[in-house]
Amino acid sequence: MGKLFAVILVVIALASAIPIITHTWYGSGITLAPPPDISTHGHAIDKQLSETMVEAGLAFLAAQLLLAFFVWKFAGRKDDKPIKTFPGGAKVMVIAAVVLVGSEILALGVLGQKAWANVYFKPAAPDALQIQAQAGQFAFYFRYPGIDGKFGALHPDKIDEGNSNFFGLDPANDVESRDDIVSGEMAVPVNREVVLLMHAKDVGHSFYVRELRLQQDFVPGLDLSVHFTATKIGKYEIVCTQLCGLGHYNMKAYLNVLSQEDFDSWMKQKVSEQ
Amino acid sequence: MSEVSAHAVQNHSVNHDVAHHHAPPQGFIRKHVFSLDHKVIGKQYYALALVAVFVGMALSWVMRIHLVWPNAPIPGLQWLSKTGAPGGIVTPEYYLSLLTMHGTLMVFFVLTNAPFAAFGNYFLPIQIGAEDMAFPRFNMMSFWITFLAFCILIAAFFVPDGPPISGWTAYAPLSAVGSDAGPGLGLGQTLWGLSIFVFCIASLLGSLNFIATTLDLRTKGMTLARMPICTWAWFITSCIALLAFAVLLPASLLLILDRVAGTSFFIPAGLVVSDRLQPHSGGSPLLWQHLFWFFGHPEVYIAILPAMGIVSHILINSMRRPLLSHRVVIYCMMGIGFLSYIVWGHHMFVSGMNPFSSLLFSFPTLIITIPATIMTLIWLGSLYGSRLRITAASLFALGFISMFVSGGVSGFFLAQPSIDIYLHATYFVVGHFHMVMGVASIFGVFAGTYFWFPKMTGRMMSEKLGKLHFWLTFIGTYCIFMPFHYLGLAGNVRRYAVFVDDFLVPLIPVHRFITIAALLTGAAQLIFLYNLIVSRFRGEPAPPNPWDCTSLEWSVPSPPPFDNFGGKHPVVYHDPYQYGVKSSKADYVMQDSPEQVNA
Numbered sequence: 001m002g003k004l005f006a007v008i009l010v011v012i013a014l015a016s017a018i019p020i021i022t023h024t025w026y027g028s029g030i031t032l033a034p035p036p037d038i039s040t041h042g043h044a045i046d047k048q049l050s051e052t053m054v055e056a057g058l059a060f061l062a063a064q065l066l067l068a069f070f071v072w073k074f075a076g077r078k079d080d081k082p083i084k085t086f087p088g089g090a091k092v093m094v095i096a097a098v099v100l101v102g103s104e105i106l107a108l109g110v111l112g113q114k115a116w117a118n119v120y121f122k123p124a125a126p127d128a129l130q131i132q133a134q135a136g137q138f139a140f141y142f143r144y145p146g147i148d149g150k151f152g153a154l155h156p157d158k159i160d161e162g163n164s165n166f167f168g169l170d171p172a173n174d175v176e177s178r179d180d181i182v183s184g185e186m187a188v189p190v191n192r193e194v195v196l197l198m199h200a201k202d203v204g205h206s207f208y209v210r211e212l213r214l215q216q217d218f219v220p221g222l223d224l225s226v227h228f229t230a231t232k233i234g235k236y237e238i239v240c241t242q243l244c245g246l247g248h249y250n251m252k253a254y255l256n257v258l259s260q261e262d263f264d265s266w267m268k269q270k271v272s273e274q
Numbered sequence: 275m276s277e278v279s280a281h282a283v284q285n286h287s288v289n290h291d292v293a294h295h296h297a298p299p300q301g302f303i304r305k306h307v308f309s310l311d312h313k314v315i316g317k318q319y320y321a322l323a324l325v326a327v328f329v330g331m332a333l334s335w336v337m338r339i340h341l342v343w344p345n346a347p348i349p350g351l352q353w354l355s356k357t358g359a360p361g362g363i364v365t366p367e368y369y370l371s372l373l374t375m376h377g378t379l380m381v382f383f384v385l386t387n388a389p390f391a392a393f394g395n396y397f398l399p400i401q402i403g404a405e406d407m408a409f410p411r412f413n414m415m416s417f418w419i420t421f422l423a424f425c426i427l428i429a430a431f432f433v434p435d436g437p438p439i440s441g442w443t444a445y446a447p448l449s450a451v452g453s454d455a456g457p458g459l460g461l462g463q464t465l466w467g468l469s470i471f472v473f474c475i476a477s478l479l480g481s482l483n484f485i486a487t488t489l490d491l492r493t494k495g496m497t498l499a500r501m502p503i504c505t506w507a508w509f510i511t512s513c514i515a516l517l518a519f520a521v522l523l524p525a526s527l528l529l530i531l532d533r534v535a536g537t538s539f540f541i542p543a544g545l546v547v548s549d550r551l552q553p554h555s556g557g558s559p560l561l562w563q564h565l566f567w568f569f570g571h572p573e574v575y576i577a578i579l580p581a582m583g584i585v586s587h588i589l590i591n592s593m594r595r596p597l598l599s600h601r602v603v604i605y606c607m608m609g610i611g612f613l614s615y616i617v618w619g620h621h622m623f624v625s626g627m628n629p630f631s632s633l634l635f636s637f638p639t640l641i642i643t644i645p646a647t648i649m650t651l652i653w654l655g656s657l658y659g660s661r662l663r664i665t666a667a668s669l670f671a672l673g674f675i676s677m678f679v680s681g682g683v684s685g686f687f688l689a690q691p692s693i694d695i696y697l698h699a700t701y702f703v704v705g706h707f708h709m710v711m712g713v714a715s716i717f718g719v720f721a722g723t724y725f726w727f728p729k730m731t732g733r734m735m736s737e738k739l740g741k742l743h744f745w746l747t748f749i750g751t752y753c754i755f756m757p758f759h760y761l762g763l764a765g766n767v768r769r770y771a772v773f774v775d776d777f778l779v780p781l782i783p784v785h786r787f788i789t790i791a792a793l794l795t796g797a798a799q800l801i802f803l804y805n806l807i808v809s810r811f812r813g814e815p816a817p818p819n820p821w822d823c824t825s826l827e828w829s830v831p832s833p834p835p836f837d838n839f840g841g842k843h844p845v846v847y848h849d850p851y852q853y854g855v856k857s858s859k860a861d862y863v864m865q866d867s868p869e870q871v872n873a
Contacts, residue, residue, distance in 0.1 A: 001664040008745070012752050015665070019760045030762040031786070034696060035777070045692050046475030052693060054684040063650060063679040070657035071672060074593075077661050083595045083854040093651035096485060101647045105640040108690060113633060115692035120629035133536075137547070138457070156544040157551050160524055168546070197752020202547040204447040204559055204625070206699065208290025210765035210777065215695050219626040220447050220559055234593050237775055241699035241767050245443050245456040246367035246449060249770035 006068040013064035020057060020080030035211050038232040038257070042213030043086035044115035051111070055104055077122020119214075128193035130185065135169055135218040138247030140238060141166045144181040144267070151197075152177020159201070166201075181270045186231055186238065187256040189263035195227045206242035209255055217242050230257040282825035284562030298836040308418070311836060312412035313675075315417045316396030317730065319387050322417075322424060326383035327716075329428075331796050332475060333376040340364040342782060344772050351656040357434050358459075367457045369771035370439035371613050376683060377442030378466065382473050383424055385711065388719045389580035390515070391420070391480055394508035396730060400827040401505045403493025405837045405842045405868075408486035409653040412479045416611025427469035441769065442569070445538030446562040450532040453556075454547040467530040472525035484512035493826075495846035498598065500602075500800050500865070502825045502850040503590075507583020507605050510611045511576050517615070518572035522812055525565035532557070551640075563625055567618035576677075577612040578678075579607055582649065588725050591823045592668035593660035594861055596851040598652050606645035613642045623691040623769070632691040639689040646682055648677065665821075666740025670721035673748045674714050680752075681710025684759055699769075704763020705755050713751045720838040721746070722803070727806075728820050732832045743798060750795025756766035757788050824852055824864050 019025055023033035037046055086092070132143040132151060145151045153172045159168035169177040188194050197206065200218035207226075208215040211234075216226045239249035258266060299305045309315060336348055349360030358368030399407055407413045429578055430437045439458035440449040444466065453460035488509040492501075499591040501509070536553070540562040543555030543575050586603060590596055597603055606677030619627065653675050662668065684706040687693050697703065720743075727735045766781055819828040826844055827834070844866045851873050852863040 001671075002662060004745075005664070005669065005672060008749065012676075012749070015751070016756050019757075020763075022394050025757075025760070028783065030784060032764045032781075034763060034765060048690060049687070049693050049696065052687050052690065056686045059686075060679060060683045062655070066654055066675060066723075067657070067672065067679075069660065070654060072658055074660050075662040082856070083661060085595075086598060086655040086658040090602045090652055090655075093598060094602060094648050097644055097647040097651055101644050104636075104686075105643065108638060108686075109640060112636070112690040112692045116629070116633065116690075116695075119692070119695065120632075123373050155548050158549075159546045159549070162547065165349060177345055200545075202545050203451065204445055208699070208765075210696070210766065213696050215624050215698055217625050218359055220545055221557070222560065222626055224626045237777055239767055239775055243370070243439075243445065243769045246365075246370065246458075246771075248370070248440065249366060249772050250774060252775060 002071045002097065003077070006052070006072035008066040009064055009071075013061055013068070015063065015131055017057065020053065023028075034213075036232075037213055038211045038230050038236070039213050040229040040231060040233070041099035041115075041118040045213045046119050048112055048115045050207055052108060053182070054090045055108070095231050113151070114145060118227075119226070124195045124225075125193050128195045128227060129188065130195045130197060131188070131209060131248070132167075132197040132199060133186070134199045134201055134216075135205035135207070135244075135251075137167070137203065137245050138240070140207075140240075140251070140253040142183050142186045143167055143236065144270070146179030146271075148176060148179055150176045154199070156201075167199075179271075179274070181267070181274065183270060184212075185254050187258055187266045190233050190257050190262045191231055192260070193227055195225055198224045198226070203244050204242045205240045205244050208239050209236050210240040211236045212255070215241060230255070233257050233259060244245060278704045280359075285810060288303050289411060303422075308414060310394050310406070310414050312393075312399050312407045312410070313498075313834065313838075315413050316392050316394075318417050319392035319395055319420070322421060323384050323392055323719075325387035326387070326424065326808075328383060328799075330376050330379040331799065333379070335793060335796055336364060337369060337372050337376065338792045339774070340369055340771070342786045342789045354431065355436065364771075366771035367439055368831075370769070371437035371458050372525075373464070373769060374438045374441050374444075374466070375427070378427060378469075379711065381442055381577070382470070383420075383427075385577035385715050386477065386515075386573070386580065387420065389584060389715055389722070390508060390511050390576060390662045391416075392502075392724050393581060393584060393719075393726065394484060394511070395480075397726065397827050398505055398508050399487060399491065400830065400838050401502050401825055402491060402496050403826050403846060404487060405839065407483050408490055409483050412483050416476040416483065419472055419479070419593035420551065423469045423473035424474060426465050426472060430462040430469070431466040435467065436462055437464040438463040440448065440466075443566060444529065444562075445566075446532070446557075446559045447545060447552075450529060450540045450557075450562075451545065451547050451552055452533055454550055454552070456548075457795055464530060467526050468535065471523060471526040471530065474519040474526065478521040478523065479626040481512040481516040481519070484508055485516065488512075491848060492602075492845050500846055500849055502583075502609070503586040503597075503600065503603060504583035506581070507579045507586075507607060508760060511579045511605050514572045514579070514611050514614060518576065520571045521565055522569035522630050525562065525569070528565075529562065560622075560625060562629060563622055564618070564710070568622045569642075570621065571618040572611075572614040572705070574611055577609065577711050577715045578718075581674060581715040582607065582678075583672045584718045584722040584725075586653070587825070588667050588671045588721050590851045590853065591654070591821055592663045592665065592671065593656060593661070593853075594658065595647040595660050595854045596849075597656045600849065600851070603649055603652055606649045609645040610642060613638050613645075615641060620689055620691075623694045629691075636689055636691050639688070643682070643686065643689075646678075649822065650679060650682075665724065666735070666737055666744055667721045667725035667816070667821075669741060669744040669748075670717045670724065673744065674717040674721060677709055677714040677717055677751070680756070681706060681708075681714055685710065698763035699767060701758045701766045701768055704768050705758030709751075709756065712754060720744075723806070726827075727809065728816030728832070729827055729832045731810050731813070732816050733809055734804050734811040734812075734816050735813060739801055740856045743801045743805065746798035746801070747795060750791055750798060753791035754788050754795060757784050760784065784792065821862065822862055824848075824862050825850055826865055829864055829866050
């Protein structure tokens with residue numbers, strides 16, 4: 001019975017590793033890996049992920065195979081040989097754990113800080129494009145400051161979805177808000193740094209674009225910002241990853257990464273729609 | 275004998291007093307319902323956890339079916355909720371209700387109750403040679419208050435607005451602003467808060483009782499170092515629970531006040547929900563997250579530490595040898611318990627808290643891997659050269675190690691803030707915590723059940739069915755929870771009622787595989803239920819010590835008499851695990867045997 005356990009465990013351990021190594025679901029066409037990165041900061045995260053995968057994967061296989069081997073060898077032992085103790089006993093285990101895991105932590109901890117710092121500690125360039133994102137049940141809206149380069153102030157009491165005043169702008173009294181451009185789609189120029197100013201209208205939401213390696217919560221009452229540079233033209237899904245109510249699964253928008261010319265004409269068209 | 279301390283002698287007299295406090299009750303109500311006997315209370319906790327786990331599992335079945343066959347009616351579901359499942363088809367909001375109730379039932383009423391409250395109540399007093407808990411009346415109260423909390427939570431299924439939908443984490447302001455935010459956020463959500471509040475009271479009473487009992491009621495010769503590992507695990511867990519639930523208690527109260535009394539602890543100004551400007555100001559959604567996870571992370575260890583203790587206890591017995599080091603394992607558990615208080619922020623890397631604190635929370639989270647690895651290596655290293663007996667109990671204990679490793683390594687990814695940017699809120703997280711906290715801990719409960727059932731009921735369980743149950747469950751749980759990690763790597767977002775996004779639709783076949791595995795693995799649990807019920811009435815009569823075990827619970831008849839030791843006070847002479855003893859006729863010496871041990 002111990003041998004059966006060992007065999008099953010080895011099969012499970014190896015079968016578990018296959019989709020990780022092949023990045024697909026057992027020979028089907030289903031990809032089970034992060035999509036290609038389209039950001040300037042994502043490379044460091046991917047590197048961190050793959051290095052962790054190697055180390056954690058080896059630890060997983062080593063522990064499972066060792067467990068299988070010991071159970072295979074020592075379960076239901078009928079011989080008269082006395083019980084043996086692992087050479088070195090607990091001391092070896094403690095030293096092994098501290099040295100192996102400790103060095104892993106130091107290596108990953110230091111590298112991980114760099115990948116994290118790229119996203120959060122490096123300030124955005126002063127000329128970065130500012131876009132405000134507002135998350136509300138169950139849609140994202142994006143606002144561009146317009147020709148004056150300034151966002152008009154938000155007035156929660158003026159929010160009126162029926163009249164497409166999603167942000168609560170007050171163009172009658174507020175000059176700065178008059179040229180603000182509001183869009184349900186997020187267009188950005190390729191290779192240009194973007195600062196995303198995040199505003200939650202009602203409850204918590206999150207901004208997640210897999211290809212951008214970017215995820216950040218919208219926190220009501222706390223306006224946050226993140227910045228990124230998209231490096232590949234294309235259309236990508238923005239989804240909400242913070243449980244926000246019954247329509248959570250359907251809360252999405254598109255990130256449209258355009259060439260500078262296309263972005264300019266997109267902007268022109270939006271201005272003319274105003 | 276010389277080392278038997280004055281303290282232990284003192285305990286002796288305490289025990290003596292307790293014996294007079296309550297004689298065996300005669301009436302049915304006092305004996306089986308409002309019983310003061312820790313053994314009855316332990317079984318009551320077990321029964322409650324059993325009901326909760328089957329309800330929780332049934333909910334997960336409905337969720338799994340809905341995820342992959344969203345338009346298939348589930349027969350009978352419309353009876354549970356006409357609005358939530360019209361014609362048996364789950365609505366998106368009802369999916370979130372199922373998810374919330376599943377998580378809450380499993381975390382609070384199964385993973386906290388079964389390994390800790392149920393087994394701890396039954397066996398901690400016996401393992402330290404006490405006749406009962408230090409405060410039997412508190413003990414009875416803590417069970418019945420837990421039961422009340424359970425009833426309040428279940429009542430949320432039947433309120434007009436529907437059960438709560440904000441997840442077991444109940445993030446504010448969604449959980450706080452009331453029904454403006456949608457269905458399921460009215461009375462159901464308030465009942466959820468109330469249920470948690472009541473549950474916290476029960477847990478505080480229970481933990482205090484465990485701590486007092488362990489410190490004060492140990493019998494003569496039972497020094498702290500002579501306590502079995504599972505006793506240690508329950509003791510450490512009760513210390514963790516005391517501090518953790520003490521934070522969730524006021525947090526849940528504040529949430530209730532935000533909902534019913536118009537306060538604004540978690541709700542800031544200027545929120546427009548369903549076109550209505552909310553009349554709140556000054557609150558902080560992050561405050562809820564900090565308070566919740568200050569409880570929530572230790573809670574993970576409240577679920578897993580007792581399982582570690584139970585599994586160690588059973589493995590030692592099955593291996594016929596002590597672990598490589600008793601002390602190191604206990605220090606590791608203490609270390610994990612301490613660290614569990616300074617890592618809560620790793621649930622909040624992308625929550626908008628200061629990014630510097632993410633690094634600060636990441637470090638102790640990675641460090642916690644060290645005691646966990648030491649324990650794993652000690653389990654593995656102890657297997658070497660042992661004389662391992664394969665039983666249903668030891669199989670589940672071995673399965674625990676495998677699951678703990680699998681769930682543990684994925685923690686290494688999530689502990690790093692940079693990787694968490696990508697993996698946060700994906701199925702990778704779902705796979706991680708289900709394996710390490712859910713399945714591993716439940717394997718500990720299964721191992722404990724097969725091991726202690728003879729003691730608790732006086733009858734043996736069927737080993738054959740137990741082993742069959744193990745094989746199906748072991749393979750099945752891997753088939754369910756491993757693919758979750760792969761889906762997470764593909765960016766599959768969690769808590770979605772339906773997968774409609776372009777990038778999620780291609781992943782549905784993998785979800786279908788998981789659903790089938792979940793249905794089959796769930797069905798295999800009926801074997802366990804059958805074994806449990808039939809063995810209770812028709813099992814072979816159990817001898818006092820069927821597994822040749824050394825600790826005190828096996829020195830008394832099965833089941834133990836009302837006062838555990840038949841009016842006597844056991845005296846302890848040895849460390850808990852005298853296995854592989856050469857000088858003895860058997861290969862073990864019991865803790866209360868005066869026989870000399872020559873190692």
